[in-house]
Amino acid sequence: MFDFMTIIKALADENRVRILMSLKERELCVCQVTELLGLAPSTVSKHLAILKQARLLEYRKNGRWIYYRLADKGKSEMADEALAWVQKALANDKQLKDDEDRLEAILKVDAEQLCRKY
């Protein structure tokens, strides 16, 4: 029950759901997520930490950059099923399609240039 509630509460914020969906096809560094959501870096960092705690995300470091991705499957069955459910439920969401389009543009900008804004 505790693990389940941790996952549900992690999902119970629109910006965190947007993060999960933006990571469906690729990994992103924090500044790219920040650009997508239009929030302060500290806020995004907190959201990522909450998703990580729920075992919905993992990350890897590469120099000064930290790349987040959806959790690898098989580590937490509950997390796997939560992610599958969210993706299915929101597969055709219009707002998230907008995010996807804007993300395409963000990915075309050099990450180093993008981050320098903050």
Add this chain to the structure above:
Amino acid sequence: MFDFMTIIKALADENRVRILMSLKERELCVCQVTELLGLAPSTVSKHLAILKQARLLEYRKNGRWIYYRLADKGKSEMADEALAWVQKALANDKQLKDDEDRLEAILKVDAEQLCRKY
């Protein structure tokens, strides 16, 4: 996205999840749910309203009693899948098994006698 967030937020409270799971096999009137959770009737009523708004529950009136049940399938695909996911994820939850046991006892008491306490 709005419907999805409404459902997720409805699920993001342990007492509301307990309500959903207690209704898995049967309908219950408000005072039975109140007895199960040990909360004030007004609080339970609010929780039920939130679940109803998310289309996870329906109800029927019978005299002074109002019986709540899980939403009939086929009305909201998102709600159907949410309920299926919750039930699968928590199928073996220990705390919820306790609820189930206590519910058995509550159901043996005449509902009229039970409600008179409040």
Add this chain to the structure above:
DNA sequence: TCTATGATTCGTTATGTGGCGAAATATGAG
């Protein structure tokens, strides 16, 4: 080492939410 920079942590503030009791509503019984 020193500086620049990506990310996180901390402190604060505003808003949201769960809880209760009192009052209101609705329905059945007498």
Add this chain to the structure above:
DNA sequence: CTCATATTTCGCCACATAACGAATCATAGA
């Protein structure tokens, strides 16, 4: 109608949480 009772609505309080900016930490490069 009047009273009892099952439920909901309302007003309030305590606590949780999302947001920001400032400060801190960590790492790469000069």
